Amino acid sequence: MTSGPQHVSSRDNALLKELRRLAQDSHAYRKQGRVWLEGDHLCRAALQRGVQPALAVFQASYWDASGHDWALDGMRPVVIDDTLFATLSGLESPARMGFAVTLPPAPALAPTLASVVLDGVQDAGNVGAILRCASAFGFRQVLALKGTAGLWSPKVLRAGMGAHFGLQLIEGLDVADAAALAVPLLATSSHRGEWLHAAALPWPCAWAFGHEGQGVSAALMALARRSVRIAQPGGEESLNVATAAAVCLHASAASAVSAGGLNPEPKPRGTRPA
Known part of the structure; x- marks a missing residue:
């Protein structure tokens, strides 16, 4: 039974x-060894992947109304006065609860896994969107x-x-x-x-995506087996890197599904990759 809140x-x-x-602070997780998940949706997504929080934190009014509905496996929740919780949030419209989760240890690089390589992608929104597409x-x-x-x-x-929480993530790497x-x-x-839509794409493979302005570095491009172009009949100069990633990763997945190398059905939640 969950003890009374702090x-x-x-x-x-x-x-x-x-x-x-x-x-x-975008770098604080490295110093503290834990990460901050803010909001109902993100916290529930973590729980569905089998991740248990080190701390569950609630705005006082939310705790009084709905906090008791959360299954916290005996954890003592932290309840923060409403005005103080607003100073904690990193959002313009603060969520009403969050989890502090222990930072997972970085796994060893798996050479044969289908992978995404991010080369100086600096916008946090782009990086997060690419991770979602990869998954x-x-x-x-x-x-x-x-x-x-x-x-x-x-x-x-x-x-x-x-x-x-469904990916193996390794950062701070060199080419x-x-x-x-x-x-x-x-x-x-x-x-x-070659044109992406006409290319015979290998599976598994790795895709490299680069800096929003400069693209993939020459050093990483030198490692690439193939270079492909995305057809843009509308005539725009380029695509946002997260959009380009979505197009390329989907093309690979569709090719693999057609060849029988991937199951098109979604994987059940609650498990992490081996």
């Missing part, structure tokens, strides 16, 4: 200060090279909408680390390579 009513409370840093389309591993937005930062977590991949590395180009 109430926080002082702005100077040490735990509140730690949580505030965790929610608002949806069967890419189980994401490698983030140095210069990419922190994979476990609050903004990336919100944009990922729970995808983090040389990406060379350990045993699957073909593919990269997009706006001006050269």
